[in-house]
Amino acid sequence: MSRIHTRHASFTLRAGETLLDGLERTGHEVEYQCRSGYCGSCRTPLLAGKVCYQEVPLACVAKDEILPCCCRPVGDITLDIEAEPVKKQA
Numbered sequence: 001m002s003r004i005h006t007r008h009a010s011f012t013l014r015a016g017e018t019l020l021d022g023l024e025r026t027g028h029e030v031e032y033q034c035r036s037g038y039c040g041s042c043r044t045p046l047l048a049g050k051v052c053y054q055e056v057p058l059a060c061v062a063k064d065e066i067l068p069c070c071c072r073p074v075g076d077i078t079l080d081i082e083a084e085p086v087k088k089q090a
Contacts (some may be wrong), residue, residue: 001072005048010085019051027083030068034083037070044068049077 001012004022013022020042023030032042037057043065051071061067066079 003076004073005076005078007080007082014075019066019071019073023068023081024077028081030081030086032069033088035069037067040067042067045080047078047080050074051077 001015003010003012004019005025006028009026009028011022011026012026014017017025018035019032020032020035026062030042030044033039034041037055037059040057040059040061043059043061045065046056046064046066051066051073053067053071057067057070059067068079
């Protein structure tokens with residue numbers, strides 16, 4: 001299990017959970033559209049650590065960026081992203 005660190009939070013990905021799902025679960029607002037690496041909307045700065053992709057994404061990403069919708073962390077990673085307060089459902 002990988003530990004994910006952001007500006008104001010740290011969490012562990014759950015089994016079978018994508019990085020984007022884990023970020024959303026923990027109150028991080030990440031823009032996305034396709035959830036499969038085509039559009040690049042979820043592009044996020046990677047400060048430390050490594051990720052891998054099962055398939056090369058079609059969206060362009062810089063050396064220090066990742067696409068949380070379709071990458072898998074290789075160990076612990078640190079992202080340059082803020083957490084929003086988790087909204088409780090009524």
